[in-house]
Structure formats: structure tokens, C-alpha cells
Amino acid sequence: MNVEAGSYAPEVGKRHPDFTLPRADDRRPVSLSDFRGRKVLLLHFASW
Amino acid sequence: MPVWHAATREWVKSGRLALLGVVQEQHAERARLFAQWQGLDWPILHDPINILRLQGVPILVAVDEHGVVRAVRPDLKTFDADFLDRTFSDGGGEAVALTPRPGDIPALRERTRANPSTGWRALGDALALWAGPEGLDEAIACYQRAVDSAPADGDALFRLGACHRLRSETAGRKHGDFQAAVDGWSRALATNPNQYIWRRRIQQYGPRLDKPYAFYDWVSEAAKAVAARGETPIPLSEPPYGSEIAHPLKELPQPQAPTPPDPEGKVNRDAKRLIEADVAVVPPTVTPGQAVRVHIVLRPSRRAQAHWNNEGEPLRLLVDVPAGWRASERLLAAPQPQQAETGEARRLDFEVQAPPDAAAAPRLRVYALYNVCETQGGQCLFLRQDLPVEIPLRK
Numbered sequence A: 001m002n003v004e005a006g007s008y009a010p011e012v013g014k015r016h017p018d019f020t021l022p023r024a025d026d027r028r029p030v031s032l033s034d035f036r037g038r039k040v041l042l043l044h045f046a047s048w
Numbered sequence B: 001m002p003v004w005h006a007a008t009r010e011w012v013k014s015g016r017l018a019l020l021g022v023v024q025e026q027h028a029e030r031a032r033l034f035a036q037w038q039g040l041d042w043p044i045l046h047d048p049i050n051i052l053r054l055q056g057v058p059i060l061v062a063v064d065e066h067g068v069v070r071a072v073r074p075d076l077k078t079f080d081a082d083f084l085d086r087t088f089s090d091g092g093g094e095a096v097a098l099t100p101r102p103g104d105i106p107a108l109r110e111r112t113r114a115n116p117s118t119g120w121r122a123l124g125d126a127l128a129l130w131a132g133p134e135g136l137d138e139a140i141a142c143y144q145r146a147v148d149s150a151p152a153d154g155d156a157l158f159r160l161g162a163c164h165r166l167r168s169e170t171a172g173r174k175h176g177d178f179q180a181a182v183d184g185w186s187r188a189l190a191t192n193p194n195q196y197i198w199r200r201r202i203q204q205y206g207p208r209l210d211k212p213y214a215f216y217d218w219v220s221e222a223a224k225a226v227a228a229r230g231e232t233p234i235p236l237s238e239p240p241y242g243s244e245i246a247h248p249l250k251e252l253p254q255p256q257a258p259t260p261p262d263p264e265g266k267v268n269r270d271a272k273r274l275i276e277a278d279v280a281v282v283p284p285t286v287t288p289g290q291a292v293r294v295h296i297v298l299r300p301s302r303r304a305q306a307h308w309n310n311e312g313e314p315l316r317l318l319v320d321v322p323a324g325w326r327a328s329e330r331l332l333a334a335p336q337p338q339q340a341e342t343g344e345a346r347r348l349d350f351e352v353q354a355p356p357d358a359a360a361a362p363r364l365r366v367y368a369l370y371n372v373c374e375t376q377g378g379q380c381l382f383l384r385q386d387l388p389v390e391i392p393l394r395k
Helices: B002-007 B011-012 B027-039 B076-084 B103-115 B116-130 B133-149 B154-168 B177-191 B196-205 B218-228
Strands: A021-023 A029-031 A042-045 B018-024 B043-047 B059-063 B071-072 B273-280 B291-300 B308-311 B314-320 B332-333 B344-352 B363-374 B380-387
Touching: A021 B116, B002 B011, B018 B027, B027 B218, B043 B344, B071 B076, B071 B380, B103 B116, B116 B133, B116 B154, B133 B154, B133 B218, B154 B196, B154 B344, B177 B196, B177 B273, B273 B344, B273 B363, B291 B363, B314 B344
Parallel strands: A021 B043, A042 B018, B018 B043
Antiparallel strands: A021 A029, A042 B059, B059 B071, B273 B291, B291 B344, B308 B363, B314 B332, B314 B363, B363 B380
């Protein structure tokens, strides 16, 4: 477990740091690593 | 983002690509309504405390099958050739975790003993994300300890503010939670003025003179559009109001002074505090020439089992400012439900602008007049409450 966070700065060619957050709909935890084996488009956005 | 959503539908359908959203938003329900309105049918994760430490949004990142970043802000025109059609080899180095998982809370409690300087913030993060409303008291206490030991920890300050705001919307709210939220966000921003997510959180509740756009004016349009499709819009337990839906302004209006309804102060004061008032000023200080938004929340006291009496005049708020200062409204009235008796929170907000040569903090005279009943079917009274609105001047 490593919970020390640096500023969010994903680097091309480096492994994306894993994260686990609750789903907005049912609060179930989901991790980026749950998608291992699939290509993922990660969309960071806001609803404001 | 809608462009990417539309353009990637076939790739998602065929299994070539997964979309994963992360939304910077305090209220999960608002994010859900936004997704319902826009037809975003992929998983959306909720980051209410900006634990990922984003400086701004939107950001799109293409991550390959090994978890390695292949593009930041990819080009849609070449996305399939550059990313989807390619097979990547692993080699991205060690994976680290940016966030705690739900099961980490006991270990993080232990860690506060070994490393208090970072341990309290980490425990606060875990509680804020995973312990629900019941965990907010402890999350706030953790962040407060983190800030006590590192006063310039902007992340801890922002998250302390976020948890105060979250708690202000729960039954476990404490007096002053909203102002404590604004104070935390403002102190955080002072440590890093370039932090766009933190700045926007203050602007969401702040004055129209400092607002880049209306933050939640889309909500009513979204609800109508969803209903028109025959679906039930995601209900919002905290519908956006006042400053959250207000559009930017370049100059404050100058309303005429109203005829004061109680000029001599003859209406009985609410000595039993049947109505509890909470005041927040956003941002927490005003500089000469600038404006603040004053939020006033009034709630019938649960302790006194009080409730609004809706058979008389609606709740009114009178605002008087010193010479040279401007108030956007001088007389406000709260909407009144149809039912004879209700117990909801009533929120009113207005803006106050300092003159360019302001030399001292203003003495605002603000009072509320309302009809309230002591207990169900009990005595009903027309009362006044003078509200302490302090706006510190920062030169």
C-alpha cells in the first residue's frame, strides 16, 4: 500500500499509478488495475 | 468529452476499448444526472476530495493493456492507428497506488503513530472516500491534525474544506461547517494559486463578479431533457441554488433601498432560536473593490421541534450595508411550499461589494423575519432574528 500522491502527471511510457475510487452510482470500489488486459481511455472531467 | 463519447461508441461496443471516467465533483448525484443526461453509459468514479491531485479538467489518458500510459490528451484522428491497432509490450515500471482502498483504514490508523506528518492526511483520505457520512467527523479531525502539523499542506486544507462542506449537507452538520469549508479551500488556494480545481470550488459558491460561468445551470435543462425521454431524472438531495446557478456579472446591480418591514425593531426576537441560522462568506475576506457572496441558511430547530408556518408571509431577509458598499439585494424572500407546515432548510444568498477605498470591515445589518411554530400544532409566532454577518477586510 502506497498512499503518497504526487501531482497528477501521467507520463507516456510509464505505468499509470493505480487508484481505487467509488463508482458514482452505487459506491462500489473500482480500480484502474481492474481493467488490466484491456485498452482504456481514462476521462477526467467535471460536471460543473 | 461528448465528442470522444460519440466517437468511441463502436470501439467500446466491439470490446476494443474500455472507457473509464473520473469526475471531480462533490455531489455524486449531480455527476449521475450529468451522465444520465449525456448518455454516458461507462463506469464513472467519484473523486469528491481531488485525491488524484488533478490541477485541472478535462484530461484524457490512453492506458494500454499492461496499465502503461501511451498518450496524454490523445488525438482522436489517429487514436485507432496510434493506440487501438497497436500491440504494446509491458515495461512501464513498478505500479504505485494513488489512493487508499476500503480495507486500508485499520492499517492507516496504525500508520498515524509511526508517521503522523503524512499519516493523518492518509487516514482522512480513506475515511472521506470509504466511511460514508458517519466517517466525516473523524475525517475532519484527521485532516485538522494533518494541517496542524503541516499548515501549508494544501491538499489536506482542501480536503478538510471538502469534508466540512459534505458534513454541512448531512444530519450530523455542525454550526459553521460551510464557513469552515470555505476557509479550508481559501487557505489551500493560498498555498497554490494555480490549482484550478480548488479555485473553482470557491467560485462555485462565490460572487458573480468572480465567476467564470454558471456552474450548474445545466441541471434544470438536464432534468427536463431526461424526463422528455420518458426516464426519471436522478433526484438531487442537494439541488444547486443561488450562486451555484448564477451567471457571471461585470457589475453588481444597485437595488433601491426597500421600505424596511421592521424599522424600529419591534418584532419579537427569536430568543429560543426556533430557527437556527448559519452564515458563510465566500471568499472569507473581501479586498477593496471586490465582492463576496453571503450565504444564509435557516433551518427549524430539531431540538425545539420547530417548523415553518407557511400560512403567513414568506421568510424575508433584509440587508443594509454602510455608505459606499453595495449589496446585490436589499430584500430577499424565500420560496414557500404549499403545505401548511414544513421543516426544510431555506437558503438565501446575496453579494456585497467593497468600495475601492474601503478602509474598515463593514458592519452589515441583516435580519430575517419569519413565521415559525414551536411544536407540531403548537404556538405559532412571527419572529425576527438579527444575523451576524462579518466580512473581514483584506487590504
